[in-house]
Amino acid sequence: MTRELVVVGHGMVGHRLVSALRDRDTEDTWHVTVLGEEDRPAYDRVALSSYVDGSTEDELSLGTHDDPRVDVRRGTSVVGIDRADRLVRTATGETLRYDALVLATGSVPFVPPVPGRELAGCFVYRTLDDLDSITAAARAALARPTPGRRSAVVVGGGLLGLEAARAMRSLGLSPHVVEIAPRLMPVQVDEGGGALLRALVERQDIAVRCGVSVAGIVADRGRLVAQLSDGIELDADVVVFSAGIRAADGLARDAGLAVGERGGVLVDDRCRTADEHVWAVGECAALEGRTYGLVAPGYAMAQVVADRLLGGDARMTPAELDMSTQLKLLGVDVASFGDAHATTEGALPVVINDPVAGTYAKLVVSDDASTLLGGVLVGDASRYAALRPLVGSALPADPVALIAPGAVELGAESLPDSAQVCSCNAVTKGAVKTAIGAGACDVAALKACTRAGTSCGSCVPLLKTLLVQEGVEVSKALCEHFAVSRAELFEVVAGAGITTFSELIARHGTGRGCDVCKPVVASILASLGRGHILAGEQASLQDTNDRFLANMQRDGTYSVVPRVPGGEITPDGLIVIGEVARDFGLYTKITGGQRIDMFGARVEQLPAIWRRLVDAGFESGHAYGKALRTVKSCVGSTWCRYGQQDSVGLAVELELRYRGLRSPHKIKSGVSGCARECAEARSKDFGIIATETGWNLYVGGNGGFTPRHADLLVSDVDTETLVQLVDRFLMFYVRTADRLQRTASWIEAMDGGLDHLRAVIVDDALGICADLDAAMAAHVASYADEWAGVLADEDKLLRFVSFVNAPGTPDPTISFVTERGQPVPAPRTPVLIGIPEVGS
Amino acid sequence: MTAAVVATWTPVCRVDQLEPERGVAALLDGRQVALFRTHEGAVHAIGNVDPFSGAAVLSRGIVGDRGGVPTVASPVYKQVFSLVDGTCLDDPTVRVEVYAVSVDSGTVSLRVGR
Incomplete structure (x- = not known):
């Protein structure tokens, strides 16, 4: 018998719940109706800010549930819940019956009660619609003819506020961040870390004011003025409120369900409310009284409820409620994990603060200095992936040695199998090892089968390390002739002053090379300015395009592209190109790179064509080169x-x-x-x-x-x-x-x-x-023009012949027909493959 | 002449016109041949037409070796051919012609059948 599940909310956690349930509900015991307020498919809200940098709604989309048993209704608001009859009412007056109801309503932005907050130009920072509105306002401000910078006041200097400030800068506004606490990101970092963070953020042209609040906002000649509590007034074209969130628990309150002291639908460690048919997950849930504003605990709640709905007995574990955070904002690494503020009784902070290098590191250890409790890293969080999984475990070394620059390297081997490698998706080191044992041989495979590394990505370096430790060889060999990568080969050639391929392969490779390594070495020699690319042995390294300084087409003819810098060309230049193409019978087409391509040149015609072009002041356009x-x-x-x-x-x-x-x-x-x-x-x-x-x-x-x-x-x-x-x-x-x-x-x-x-x-x-x-x-x-170099060198010109024993005879296999008034390759008669005809 | 097979040696070029590891094309009775001189000095000749594209361009490919066998890579779709027996090492069902070569007093000659 099919039961009805109604999910209110179509955000990241609601989406994960439905995926998790349907992945496991092989017997189709549930039919799911999702009611989402936003008129969009569920999207990655963690990556919200990338939207202003050009990520599209499609790129941010979490994918649709393409499943006949899942009915997603977007743009549908729920206005009431009747728990006695197990009904949900929508804004359109429709009622839906449920056997189970999951509230995944997320949260709403907290807007402090500032006079003027309703003025045009004031926004919150939560949804794609919010970002569309902010972008429109920013563009309108930038388009105004009055001189001067355009600015944005960002209210709130937490994680979201700094994201918003960065987005404002991307939009071309000068951001001012106003934070009421004495430091930025007060939840994640301590005073010392906050001071460094502020300095690093200010270096990115973002003004920061801490310890003040916005007292009021007034309109002033088409702009806004934010009046701060210390009397300062800031001009602004846009004001963004990003001062935190509040659980969206209104539906639950109206339905008589208990809420937490600080809001949020009260649930137990099964994520269930006091009503056995009603569950809550994600930011709207107050799990044993506490709300969680990160996606990782939300995903864990989704997994627990999916399990419970299918008769399982999953519960939330303390590890899944980990509030550890690592992020990179404005080029600044910030990480905070475990008991970052040393609130455990007797906890000892160990701090290394290097304002010169721009790094701050704090570890919090137990009173006997034996156990790691938490930490804060600012400026360099490269040790986060190794340190966070150690929280609660015995310290593998002296705490100072773990955070001192260039000290003990914490390898993945020091982690117990039970340590979480990916905290976003709760994947342990043991699970990763099992996946590698079962055949996952690269990071992509690990992502696919464990979900590790698929959310914030901070554990990807650790995944790479684990692959190596488990004996998966990641070959970087260029080809069978060189056991090193291109970058290493570059260093060898540059460092040892090598000028020829023969010298390089004799000293650092085997055999005589191939079509992979030869062009690589040719490119390296050219990058290092070691002579004309067709000089001496270098000529034999070049791909055919570089060897004839033109682009080979499918019939063996070449195309010719003179450089037209910036796409700017004189009428006389256009006439020369037109005349050359006409005189040599070439097909012409405008390229996507704002220049003109001439097709159908035979190899022996190239010097004559280029003589005309070079004489008229043109030079090689390098359309043929990796350049x-x-x-x-x-x-x-x-x-x-x-x-x-x-x-x-x-x-x-x-x-x-x-x-x-x-x-x-x-x-x-x-x-x-x-x-x-x-x-x-x-x-x-x-x-x-x-x-x-x-x-x-x-x-x-x-x-x-x-x-x-x-x-x-x-x-x-x-x-x-x-x-x-x-x-x-x-x-x-x-x-x-x-x-x-x-x-x-x-x-x-x-x-x-x-x-x-x-x-x-x-x-x-x-x-x-x-x-x-x-x-x-x-x-x-x-720099010197390559074609001028060929035209001035008889030896090089000698190579531009069709046949060594008949230099002027055209290749008889080349022929053209006319299409739309221009020559194009004649269709070939099919070539027989595999029947050699050997002269005896 | 009837069906009698007459193999003749035809002079094609001087050996110093073959630069090491750089092919040239030659035209013999309407037949296109690609000639190569390896780093060690051996001269090889195979059909110039790339069977995968139909273009007469194998002489313009990159010369090298695979596991010690001297090769040329087609410049069109990059299949690699043995210079010794004409086999495509990426698809052994495909071969190109191989011609016998002689180098005598600095002159390279090819033996072309019929």
Whole structure:
């Protein structure tokens, strides 16, 4: 007999409950109706802020329950519960009967009772709709013609408030954070950690005021003024309330269910209310009186209720109610775990505070210094993954040694099997080991079968370590000829001053190479400026495109692309290209990179074509190379009514600066003159968008197979700073990426991701910036057009022949037909495969 | 002439026109041949037409070795062919022609049947 489950709330926890129940309800004992207030599919609220950076609703979606036994009604509010008859009433007057009712209503933003909080321009920070409204208000403010910065006041300096401040900065506003407590993130960090956190946050152009509150908000000439309790007034275009949340327990109160002292539907450790048919999970639940505002305990509650609904006897465990937090905000690591504030009787704090390095670490240990109770890490939380699972266990070393820089390295081997590796999804080290034993051989497989690492991702480095410890070999060998990765090979070539492939493979490899390692070595030699790419032995390393400095097409002909920096071209230039194409019978097409591609050139025609182009002032566009392709641009402030900066001028400057830079894969860029983004810069490896006073730099964008928006690296920098950061970004990429790895996956694969990248190239955390700057300066100084180099060298020209014994005879297999007025390859007669005809 | 098979040695180029590990194409009676000289100095000749794409481009592939066997990788879809027997090492059901080569007094000749 089918029973009816009604779930009120379609957020992360409600969604997880339904998934967990349906995964296990193999006999279809339940039919589920989900009533969600928001008119959207459930989405990842933890990643809410990424929405302003370009993540779409689809990307944030948790997926729909594609299941005939699950009926999801979005945009449906519940107005009452009749527990006696087991009915739920919706705002539209409909009633639904239930056998079990789960409240997963989440929470509502807490807005302090500040006069003026209802004014236009005041927002809360909770839903995608809130972010849509904030974005619209920010854009309207930025579009106003009056000079000066646009600013946002963020009320609340906790985790959510700092997220909101970062989002405001992404939107182009200057944020002020106002926190009533004496420090930022008062729940997670202590006084010492808070002081460092504040300094690190302020360094990111976010103003911070602690120990004050907002006393009132008034409208003033189209803007807002926030009046603070210390008498200061802050101008604001947007005010965001992110001062905490309150459990959404109104339905339960109205239905006569008990609530906790501080709100929340009172439930026991089964997540059940006093009514045996009613359950509550997530932020709306007060589990034995206490509410939990993190997703991990919410997910655990969802699992418990799913189990109970199927007749199980699961209960919440203290480990599942762990309030440990690790996050990276504005490039600042913050972690807090266990008894972070040392409230346990006799607890001893051990602190290492290094304001020079920008790190703060505190461990809280038991009074006999034998057991780890908790800790706070600010500035560097790399030890969080190793330390958090040790809470409650015996200390493996002296506490100072565990947090001192460069001291004891805490390996995964020191963790007991019962330690939770992934606290978001409650996965233990033992479970990970079992999965590896059952055949999971990489992080992706571990994610799929254990769910570890699928939420916040902070345990991914630990998963990698466990894979290695369990004997899974993760080969980084380039190919059968080199046992090292591309990045290591780069260091070898650069460090040892190697100039030829033969020398390299004799000393560091085996055999004679292949189509994998040879182009890699060719690219490394080119990146290091070791001569023309067709000089001497280097020519034999190049892929055919590089070998003939043109792009091979499917019929063996080549396409020719002269460089058109920034997409800016004179009428005379256009005429030259048109005449060359006409005279050589080439097909022409405008490319996505704002230049012109000429197709159908035979190998022996290439020098003559390029002679004409070079004489007219064109140079190689490197369309054939793993190198900088184009820097696309909109027309910018020169012509456009909305342009804020000269985007074409910058695009030309950047394209000329980085032309010819050989890299692990192709590099694309774009410059937009305003936030309308007509150059689509955020789909590029490095993209630049003009602001009123400078440029925002985005990195790691991608089109292609896996489209990805670029992430904001720095905002509002001047041109000089921008160019320096792009120099470093590109050189760091050239040196450390894998073969054929675009910048997007390079950053994703980097331990520490974008924040690590920022630390390296903005803050010079590795001390290599001077080296990167010098390397780029050398590249810029040594650039020479490759095609001009070929045309000036008889030996190189000799290679551009069709046949060694008939140099001018065209390849007889090439033929064209006319389509829409242009030549295109003639359809081939099918080729027989596998019937060799050997002369005897 | 009827069905008699006449194998003839045809001079194609000087050996110094073959740079180590860089192929060239040759045209013999409408037949396209790719010639390669390995790092060690051996000269190999195979059919120039890539059976997977139909384009006459194998001479423009990257020369190397797989497990010690000298190879060329098609520049179109990157299948690797043995220079010794013409077998596609990525799909052994596929082969290209192999031609006998002689190097005499600096001249490279190919033996082409029929």
